[in-house]
Amino acid sequence: MLDVAVAYNRYRFLGNEFLTWLWFMIDTRQDQLREFVEGITALEIGNRIDLENRRDDKVERITIKGDDADLKEGYLALRKGALVTDLNLVFRSANFRWQFNIKGESLNISALKTPETAPPENEEDTEAVALEKISLHEQITKLLETAFRRFVHLRTTETWNGATVAQIHQWLSSP
């Protein structure tokens, strides 16, 4: 295995490709997401997408913000070679809703809002609420781990170059 510090920088593109692939899956393969992510009802793009185009020795950054924002500029940036660097997602399971950000280069989770839990009323209650919170957070760490594992398996097989890249091109070419 590579040195951790070297690997962080060398493979930051992999996390950005993952988020870009995830957007493609959300747009075109909800059925597959339901198959491999336990307990999922839907996964949606939330209220923010950050993109970065590092090609041709220039760095161009685009941010799309707001509920129900028009994503056209995002698709256009992808067509020009940008990748998603930060993605806000909404995860739904039955009637419950989670919202959070994933950063491509670190796969860190931030601004994670889970379905509400009752505040602890006494010390004994704190342990029960902590376990409930952990279980709610686990939904998102599991989603991230499962989806990333799926992506990496695709990315390190012939299917990636043979089919997935073409499917993503097709997605981006469609109006």
Next chain:
Amino acid sequence: MGLLSSTVSITRYRVQGDLQKPVLETVANGLKKYTIAEIDDDAVEKSVGWTSFEKPYAPDFSGSSFVIGPYLIFSLRIDKKNISPKLVKKQYAIEANRRLTRTGRQFISGSEKKIIQEQVLNLLSLKIPATPNVYDLVWNLENRSLWYYTNLKTANEELESLFSTSFALSLIRMFPYTSAALTADLSDSQKDILERLAPVDFRT
């Protein structure tokens, strides 16, 4: 931002290495040995150590108080005295003037300036209380995973260092490469491909 907050940030880690048995006793010993030291009455600017999840300002690791269900839950506390440079400058000027008046001299030597600066810092460190920052963590011994409830770089670095000192274990952050290499169950040929991977071009 802690485990019970309505909005949280999580940095995911994998714990590498094995704890000495009995495991809970080893963890408790590490926590007790490196419990946060109070510095309000000392001329110390920063203190880093473990504290209890439920009582972060009265750490107590007796019994198995840090075991909740299948998890070990405790917190890292970083206490820091934020001494304003402007305040240091003001106190330095007051002290320097006092010395000049007392001795009748016109100037203060370079070495004396340094001594006054250190005295001022020590005095302020004693007077100013430390600001605590508490970061919770959830450690799952069974699957060797650890969630740390912050993404702050300095807080992550403090955790990695103190964890290694306390338990003789390494923490590996789960970013794209480490997630792929350590937890994605790739075959040997896939790992070879991963080592040679180059960015893909999605341009149309």
